[in-house]
Amino acid sequence: xxxxxxxxxxxxxEAAGPAFTTASGFPVRxxxxxxxxxxxxxxxxxxxxxxxxxNTAQMQRVVSMVGAAKTLAHNHLVVIAPAGDTVVxxxxxxxxxxxxxxxxxxxxxxxxxxxxxxxxxxRDPAYGxxxxxxxxxxxxxxxxxxxxxxxxxxxxEADAGVVYATDVSPALAPKLRVLRFPAGAGPDxxxxxAVVSAAPNAAGAAAFVGFITSPxxxxxxxxxxxxx
Amino acid sequence: MIRAAVAVAAALLILFIxxxxxxxxxxxxxxxxxxxxxxxxxRDALRLSLLTTACxxxxxxxxxxxxxxxxxxxxxxxxxxxxAIVDLPIVVPPAVAGLALLFAFGRFGVAGPLLDALHxxxxxxxxxxxxxxxxVGAPFYVRAARAGFISVPRTLEEASQTLGMGPLRTxxxxxxxxxxxxxxxxxxxxxxxxxxxxxxTIMFAGNLQGVSQTLPLTVYLGLxxxxxxxxxxxxxxxxxxxxxxxxxxxxxxRRAS
Numbered sequence: 001x002x003x004x005x006x007x008x009x010x011x012x013x014e015a016a017g018p019a020f021t022t023a024s025g026f027p028v029r030x031x032x033x034x035x036x037x038x039x040x041x042x043x044x045x046x047x048x049x050x051x052x053x054x055n056t057a058q059m060q061r062v063v064s065m066v067g068a069a070k071t072l073a074h075n076h077l078v079v080i081a082p083a084g085d086t087v088v089x090x091x092x093x094x095x096x097x098x099x100x101x102x103x104x105x106x107x108x109x110x111x112x113x114x115x116x117x118x119x120x121x122x123r124d125p126a127y128g129x130x131x132x133x134x135x136x137x138x139x140x141x142x143x144x145x146x147x148x149x150x151x152x153x154x155x156x157e158a159d160a161g162v163v164y165a166t167d168v169s170p171a172l173a174p175k176l177r178v179l180r181f182p183a184g185a186g187p188d189x190x191x192x193x194a195v196v197s198a199a200p201n202a203a204g205a206a207a208f209v210g211f212i213t214s215p216x217x218x219x220x221x222x223x224x225x226x227x228x
Numbered sequence: 229m230i231r232a233a234v235a236v237a238a239a240l241l242i243l244f245i246x247x248x249x250x251x252x253x254x255x256x257x258x259x260x261x262x263x264x265x266x267x268x269x270x271r272d273a274l275r276l277s278l279l280t281t282a283c284x285x286x287x288x289x290x291x292x293x294x295x296x297x298x299x300x301x302x303x304x305x306x307x308x309x310x311x312a313i314v315d316l317p318i319v320v321p322p323a324v325a326g327l328a329l330l331f332a333f334g335r336f337g338v339a340g341p342l343l344d345a346l347h348x349x350x351x352x353x354x355x356x357x358x359x360x361x362x363x364v365g366a367p368f369y370v371r372a373a374r375a376g377f378i379s380v381p382r383t384l385e386e387a388s389q390t391l392g393m394g395p396l397r398t399x400x401x402x403x404x405x406x407x408x409x410x411x412x413x414x415x416x417x418x419x420x421x422x423x424x425x426x427x428x429t430i431m432f433a434g435n436l437q438g439v440s441q442t443l444p445l446t447v448y449l450g451l452x453x454x455x456x457x458x459x460x461x462x463x464x465x466x467x468x469x470x471x472x473x474x475x476x477x478x479x480x481x482r483r484a485s
Contacts, residue, residue: 037452061454100352105435107453140352141434144452152434156335157351 001204002029002047004038006054006109006191007145008075008164009221013052013212016220020211026204034145035059036107042066042196049205052193052212054109054146054164059192066194070213073226075164075189077113079179080153087159091179092127094118094160095134102149102158105142110149113187114162120185150176164189166225191226249467255460264461272438273446273462277423280354280442284361284422288369289415296373297399301382318367325363326431333359333432356433357440361422368421372414376407413480420473424466 005013010032017028031038031048035058042051042062052072053059059069081088087099094101104111118132143149146163153161154175168178180186193212199205211217218228256264264270299311317325331337333350343350350356380403388398404411426444433440435449443462450459 034452036454040451040454040456043454100349102352102434105449105453139436141436141440143435144430144449155330157330 001026001049001199001201001208002031003050003052003208004031004033004042004046004048005050005052006035006038007032007147008054008110008167009052009191010147011169012166012221012224012226015223016212016217019216019220020208023211023216024204024207026201026207028204028208032145032147034104034108036061036105036109037144045198047198047200048196049199049201050193050208051196052191054189054191055112056190056192057112058109059194062196065198066196069192069194070209072191072193072213073218073221073228075166075191075226077110077117077162077181077186077189078165078168079160079181080150080163080168081160081177081179082153082156082158083175083177085156085159085177088179091121091181092131094138095127095131097134097138099138100140100157100159101135101138102141102143102152102161103139104146104149104162105144108143108145109189110146110162110164111142113189116187117162117181117185120187121182124182124185169224252460252467253464256457256464260457261461261464264458265465267458269437269441269446270458270462273441273443274465276354276357276438276441277443280357280361281419281422283358284365285415285419287358287362288366288418288422292366292370292418293373293411296370297377297403299370299374300377314367314370316367317364318371322364322425322427323431326360326428329356329360329363329428329432351432352434352436352440354433354439357429357442360428360432361425364425364428365418365422367418369411369414369418372417373407373411376410376414377403379410380406409480409483413477416473416476416480420470423469 003013010030013030017030021027035053035055038051039053039058039061042048042065051059051062051066059066079088079091079094088094093099103114106112106115115132118135121127122129122131140158141152143152146167149161150163150167150172152158154172165178168176193209195202195205195209222228265274295314299307299314330351333339333343333356335344335349335351350359384402384406385398388402389395393401424444425442426448429440429442430445435441435445441449443466447459447463447466450456450462
């Protein structure tokens, strides 16, 4: 059986996979990517059993093709910068002329959340009106999923990027500096999960959603920084 | 019996190549294509693709012609190795090319300190798009040009030189005109490959409208964001160009033989 999952769920789901198979007897295959691409593939009839999206907008696109969605987990945004780079010392520096910012495309959930967050910061006089537009003018690339943003910043090609807190894995942590959004500015990222109506393996799909939303399954998400 | 089987096998492959392209083309109407190439995203992609492929073609001709001539006319130790090196970008997957370019010209790449000293940042620029296209496209031209130069009899070049024309004039007046169909065919293929370049571009140059978002990237991103109309319309534009190139190369090949 096949699970389509937002790229940010990769580490948590890959860790949970073997435990699920042991508990249920269903072998599972994951396909990770931008939730928008995964939703498009479901709309095009991809033979998939479960869809876990990084926002409700992409789940809404496939609403007629999936069962009732459950909320799997929550996540929050952070700004990342290369560890050895001094261009970005604070989030305000993302609006400074010449800063090279990498975001996910606006249809990718983390790209949509990031743009919302910069808009919310405008209410804070420290950032001011036009901050979101100044950041937008500094965007040098719109990546297709959150992991591509992480990679470009970890390689030092960009001065900063916006990703989920959970994307800064222990392996990547030494290469990155993490800047937190002020309280209230970073949107709450909500991950809905649903069984696809035309699931080739309906029993396996229901079992996976049951497992991953159970305390045993959620433990894998919490271990990687997701919130319940 | 055997002849029938051969015909069926041949027909199957032709059908397999033609059917998806026809399916794509019947998905869109001419006015949708016009609409797609006049939206800001489509217009920018078309303009960027034409601009970058013109630059990469100019570089291919300027650097590839001398290389092809050397490979055709000189014999030296290691020429076979050079031949193989020229073929490498054709064989290597585009994603590998993108990664290699990033490790070479990226900020922390091999050439990073030198580029930093010159205040050059290549990743995420239109220059990166051109470099990716040059990498994947140039070998097609060098291969064709090398074959074209080999087909020019040396005796003609020697006769021209005995008649008092210098080596450069001989090359321009004798060698190039005789090899022209091969050169033009190779240039067309190289240009078409550059136009279709996707993997190395998105990895090395990133994706930004007007800067690095070429036609193939727009086709992919249209699909990702669910804008299938835009994807399909621009895809048909690329198919039409491919058809023109494939036809043009045939005409030139016939003229060459």
